[in-house]
Amino acid sequence: MALNPSKFMAASAASANATGKPRQYDVAVIGGGIVGKACALGLAQQGFDVVQIAPDLDQQTPKPSGDHWAERIYAISPGTRSLLQSLQVWDAIEHSRLQVVRDMRIYGDRGEAGDGLHLSAFEAGVPQLAWIGESDLMEYTLEQACRFQSKLECVVGSLDNLFIEPDGALLKLHTAQSPVEMKANLVIAADGANSSLRSMLEIQTDEKSYEQRAVVANFVCTNAHLETAFQWFLPGGDILAMLPLPGKQVSMVWSTSPENATRLLALDADQWQSEFAMLQDGAVVHALGSLSPHSKPGSFPLRKIRAQRVIGPELMPKVILIGDAAHVIHPLAGQGLNLGLRDVATLLRILRERESFRAIADPVLLRRYERERHGDTSAILWVTDRLKKLFTSANPLQQKMRNWGMGLVNRSHLIKRHLIKEALGEVK
Numbered sequence: 001m002a003l004n005p006s007k008f009m010a011a012s013a014a015s016a017n018a019t020g021k022p023r024q025y026d027v028a029v030i031g032g033g034i035v036g037k038a039c040a041l042g043l044a045q046q047g048f049d050v051v052q053i054a055p056d057l058d059q060q061t062p063k064p065s066g067d068h069w070a071e072r073i074y075a076i077s078p079g080t081r082s083l084l085q086s087l088q089v090w091d092a093i094e095h096s097r098l099q100v101v102r103d104m105r106i107y108g109d110r111g112e113a114g115d116g117l118h119l120s121a122f123e124a125g126v127p128q129l130a131w132i133g134e135s136d137l138m139e140y141t142l143e144q145a146c147r148f149q150s151k152l153e154c155v156v157g158s159l160d161n162l163f164i165e166p167d168g169a170l171l172k173l174h175t176a177q178s179p180v181e182m183k184a185n186l187v188i189a190a191d192g193a194n195s196s197l198r199s200m201l202e203i204q205t206d207e208k209s210y211e212q213r214a215v216v217a218n219f220v221c222t223n224a225h226l227e228t229a230f231q232w233f234l235p236g237g238d239i240l241a242m243l244p245l246p247g248k249q250v251s252m253v254w255s256t257s258p259e260n261a262t263r264l265l266a267l268d269a270d271q272w273q274s275e276f277a278m279l280q281d282g283a284v285v286h287a288l289g290s291l292s293p294h295s296k297p298g299s300f301p302l303r304k305i306r307a308q309r310v311i312g313p314e315l316m317p318k319v320i321l322i323g324d325a326a327h328v329i330h331p332l333a334g335q336g337l338n339l340g341l342r343d344v345a346t347l348l349r350i351l352r353e354r355e356s357f358r359a360i361a362d363p364v365l366l367r368r369y370e371r372e373r374h375g376d377t378s379a380i381l382w383v384t385d386r387l388k389k390l391f392t393s394a395n396p397l398q399q400k401m402r403n404w405g406m407g408l409v410n411r412s413h414l415i416k417r418h419l420i421k422e423a424l425g426e427v428k
Contacts, residue, residue: 023183024168024182025050026186027187028171029188030054030190031053033324035190035340035344037139037143041145044146044150044152045151048151051153052155053171053173055156057155057156062136064136064140067247069249069251070295073243074132075337077130087145088145097133097134098133101228101243103119103129104118106231107230107232107280129229158196159174160174160179164318168183169187170182171183185359185360186320186361188319189319189321189322192325193303193328195324197321197325203307205306207305208385210304211257213255213299214253215265215297216252216298218251219249219272219292221289221290222290223248227244228244234280238254238255238257239255239332241332241334250291253331255302255330304385305327310373317361322343324340327340333380342376350368350369
């Protein structure tokens with residue numbers, strides 16, 4: 001049964017205003033991306049009355065099919081898999097469009113074999129390190145699950161204003177039909193890096209541009225990728241990742257200067273062949289063989305963002321920030337989406353395990369969430385930022401030390417097992 005978003009919105013508007021009083025919900029989730037959908041679904045499954053609000057909820061994601069893979073690819077950690085399993089959507093994902101990653105090979109910028117780092121699922125005693133999947137695949141599967149969740153209502157609209165009151169939050173929405181008001185005990189900001197809700201609450205952010213862009217594209221390779229994710233730290237500060245896709249395909253994420261990104265976006269198939277042949281004395285071609293473009297390349301700017309608070313307002317918190325509204329990181333570790341879904345997993349666990357006398361928006365619960373996410377988020381942001389600085393430094397001593405350090409880590413099974421354990425992303 002197909003969902004009719006416009007009819008759904010009309011019914012929502014009527015119910016919100018028929019009695020002259022705003023419709024009351026337990027939770028309002030602002031934002032329609034993967035993190036917002038997962039959060040709304042999980043809260044509804046716990047029995048809360050949930051409304052999800054976003055301007056594009058009527059734009060249903062088409063089911064991915066055929067031999068074309070979308071350019072927007074995510075690494076899915078075992079921690080994210082556990083969350084999707086708890087939401088009962090993991091088994092619904094078309095697994096033929098997921099690629100298991102059992103090995104990671106990371107190379108320093110000198111191109112010497114001894115500088116490399118090899119992380120192996122077999123060596124760590126785990127079935128796999130991650131999965132690679134399309135954004136559209138996850139969006140589509142979550143949308144189907146949300147459609148049939150009776151405790152979840154979707155409203156196509158945007159948030160105009162928010163008023164925090166002792167008994168909850170009053171939301172003023174702009175919709176295609178008419179202005180709508182509704183109330184929620186708790187509001188979740190999942191509206192992205194440029195969060196309007198974060199701005200309404202006057203929550204400040206620490207932001208830094210990396211002065212780089214990520215160029216993304218898919219390629220067909222003549223060599224089997226052997227379920228291996230490759231990453232090369234290149235001279236000059238570029239970072240090239242080749243992530244395995246089903247069949248002999250890889251997804252490229254090349255972090256580079258804006259000028260070089262513009263140049264890469266204009267390359268034709270033959271020029272891409274030449275480009276890869278020159279990198280690291282042919283190391284990319286040696287690993288993957290000839291690479292032929294299988295999608296049109298795209299790019300996006302790279303930056304670091306961290307909200308100074310993830311709950312608000314300070315005196316009477318009724319709002320929680322999750323996903324990119326709370327933090328944005330460099331893609332070199334492939335943890336952006338996983339970090340946002342760890343926000344969701346933590347929030348769902350805290351609400352599930354809360355004392356029976358605590359309401360959903362009890363400040364004690366919100367501050368538990370803030371404390372728990374602070375440590376995890378701080379560690380990942382710090383490590384990712386330091387790695388980015390280390391591998392873009394032109395200092396000869398730092399260049400020598402970073403490559404020597406990778407080789408040292410590669411020789412320590414204990415350190416590698418610890419790195420893999422942290423990267424799995426399980427939320428306790």
